[in-house]
Amino acid sequence: MSLILIALISLASLVLLNPDAAPPPPAPADLPDNHAVATALFETADRCMACHNGVSTSTGEDVSIGFDWRASMMANAARDPYWQAAVRRETLDHPGIAGAIEDKCATCHMPMARYEAHMTGGQGGVFANLPAGGSGTRSATLAADGASCSACHQIQPEGLGDPSSFTGGFKVDESTPWGDRAILGPFQVDPGRKALMQSATGFIPGQGVHIQASEVCASCHTLYTHAYDDEGNEVGELPEQVPYLEWRESVYAQEGRSCQSCHMPLVPEPVPVTRVLGQPRDDVSRHVFRGGNFFMLGMLNRYRDELGVEALPQELDAAVRRTVEHLQARGGHKLPTAYPSRRAWLHITVTDGGGETVFESGAFRADGSIQGNDNDLDGARYEPHHRVITAPDQVQIWESVMVDWRDQVTTGLSYGVRFVKDNRILPRGFRKESSHQDVAVYGGAVADDDFTGGADDVLLRIPVPAEGGPFAVDVELWYQPIGYRWAHSLGEYDSFESERFARYYDAMAGGSAVVMEATSVQIR
Numbered sequence: 001m002s003l004i005l006i007a008l009i010s011l012a013s014l015v016l017l018n019p020d021a022a023p024p025p026p027a028p029a030d031l032p033d034n035h036a037v038a039t040a041l042f043e044t045a046d047r048c049m050a051c052h053n054g055v056s057t058s059t060g061e062d063v064s065i066g067f068d069w070r071a072s073m074m075a076n077a078a079r080d081p082y083w084q085a086a087v088r089r090e091t092l093d094h095p096g097i098a099g100a101i102e103d104k105c106a107t108c109h110m111p112m113a114r115y116e117a118h119m120t121g122g123q124g125g126v127f128a129n130l131p132a133g134g135s136g137t138r139s140a141t142l143a144a145d146g147a148s149c150s151a152c153h154q155i156q157p158e159g160l161g162d163p164s165s166f167t168g169g170f171k172v173d174e175s176t177p178w179g180d181r182a183i184l185g186p187f188q189v190d191p192g193r194k195a196l197m198q199s200a201t202g203f204i205p206g207q208g209v210h211i212q213a214s215e216v217c218a219s220c221h222t223l224y225t226h227a228y229d230d231e232g233n234e235v236g237e238l239p240e241q242v243p244y245l246e247w248r249e250s251v252y253a254q255e256g257r258s259c260q261s262c263h264m265p266l267v268p269e270p271v272p273v274t275r276v277l278g279q280p281r282d283d284v285s286r287h288v289f290r291g292g293n294f295f296m297l298g299m300l301n302r303y304r305d306e307l308g309v310e311a312l313p314q315e316l317d318a319a320v321r322r323t324v325e326h327l328q329a330r331g332g333h334k335l336p337t338a339y340p341s342r343r344a345w346l347h348i349t350v351t352d353g354g355g356e357t358v359f360e361s362g363a364f365r366a367d368g369s370i371q372g373n374d375n376d377l378d379g380a381r382y383e384p385h386h387r388v389i390t391a392p393d394q395v396q397i398w399e400s401v402m403v404d405w406r407d408q409v410t411t412g413l414s415y416g417v418r419f420v421k422d423n424r425i426l427p428r429g430f431r432k433e434s435s436h437q438d439v440a441v442y443g444g445a446v447a448d449d450d451f452t453g454g455a456d457d458v459l460l461r462i463p464v465p466a467e468g469g470p471f472a473v474d475v476e477l478w479y480q481p482i483g484y485r486w487a488h489s490l491g492e493y494d495s496f497e498s499e500r501f502a503r504y505y506d507a508m509a510g511g512s513a514v515v516m517e518a519t520s521v522q523i524r
Contacts, residue, residue: 040178042112042150047201054275065287071315072289077109077146079132079307085490085501090414096232102126107168108220111151113143132308153183160215170219184208217259218244227417235405236417239438243333246439251429252332263290293481294323295512334424341486343399347476352468359462362395368509369484376484385423385444388459396458398424411489428454470524480513
């Protein structure tokens with residue numbers, strides 16, 4: 001009893017010292033009329049951050065859960081201007097099913113608002129909840145929080161990893177009334193601390209070891225999209241992004257290395273997860289959610305006021321640095337992975353003994369395009385997979401390329417029927433000859449014997465002058481989260497979201513790609 005009393009006093013002091021901390025959760029009677037107690041499933045992250053911030057290591061590094069999370073793409077999933085423009089493009093392409101498209105796109109970018117909408121017999125919306133938090137409704141407030149604390153930490157273990165859980169098919173407890181709902185984490189919590197959290201948030205902490213399993217991530221990061229023709233007829237289904245299925249065919253899965261082991265690295269020493277009566281814990285996962293979209297994090301920071309971003313500039317700067325560092329390591333899935341706008345490629349330069357360039361392939365240009373790439377030059381074409389580079393207009397690009405029902409190259413997800421090219425670099429242990437069709441290799445890489453799990457050998461064969469050596473061969477591996485054609489195809493649409501993103505991209509295109517790795521050799 002004394003522990004509970006001390007805890008409540010500490011919490012009261014914390015709230016008084018922190019005027020930005022959230023007030024206690026609303027009593028059931030204070031909930032909006034259109035949300036009965038049984039369907040009030042979630043709370044926004046500010047109620048969690050009041051206690052789960054202010055945590056540092058022995059060296060003074062801030063490892064607070066709340067600060068880490070709010071500078072991530074998870075927290076900003078609904079604010080992402082590229083996603084907003086892409087959803088608008090899909091609804092303009094298929095106006096007859098615009099509502100269904102918004103509902104599906106809200107599933108993982110606005111999961112709390114969409115889940116509660118379904119609980120009341122409705123469907124998820126995107127644009128009615130924008131700008132982020134602007135309308136002040138419960139739905140808009142939940143939507144603005146993106147993939148938030150009480151969404152992920154209420155996911156139940158039943159069905160995870162099964163296809164029914166993919167494409168946002170996760171389940172939360174829909175029957176326990178407000179004030180008695182469990183919030184799940186990897187640790188056991190004593191009764192006193194349970195009472196403290198329940199009084200502050202309305203949630204009772206419980207242990208759910210499944211929260212550290214890859215299958216939790218798989219529920220949103222295994223996404224299938226339906227394909228339609230111009231009349232809105234369904235013509236196929238596309239495994240739009242399936243990193244979990246790629247991971248299952250890698251050595252990472254065989255070795256028991258989960259998604260979280262890379263994307264939520266462990267704090268290297270015992271730390272508490274809360275500053276209010278927190279006890280040091282081993283193996284605390286940082287909520288940084290390291291991914292690959294450094295470019296969008298920078299865009300969110302630069303246009304923070306327009307997009308309603310809450311993370312501080314220095315937090316987003318740190319997130320960009322972490323993302324670039326993460327990209328310099330190899331992952332347990334294809335590279336690049338997830339959304340098909342992403343690509344990696346080789347920039348090859350050969351110079352003679354006098355420093356003059358005698359050959360160059362794959363130069364990155366300030367407008368975000370790649371010199372010599374067929375698709376950047378013409379949206380109806382795409383660069384083939386290369387086993388040998390012999391000319392400047394041949395660029396080795398690792399990417400996935402979709403076509404529609406007419407076999408025309410497309411950047412519209414709701415048009416994409418199948419991949420005609422998928423030569424993304426495979427994770428170690430991946431066997432392309434026996435892989436499932438949803439993670440298969442497509443195009444020229446299928447017959448390339450040097451394209452194997454964890455590697456792709458590319459031969460450079462070019463003529464050079466007989467004199468003039470030694471020759472220096474510089475090779476850089478570049479990565480870009482949003483390719484030139486994917487960005488510019490959105491600019492063709494007459495909408496606020498499309499025009500805004502085009503403006504952002506044009507202003508920042510020169511920084512839309514980074515070098516992941518570089519090497520240099522001399523040939524005499």
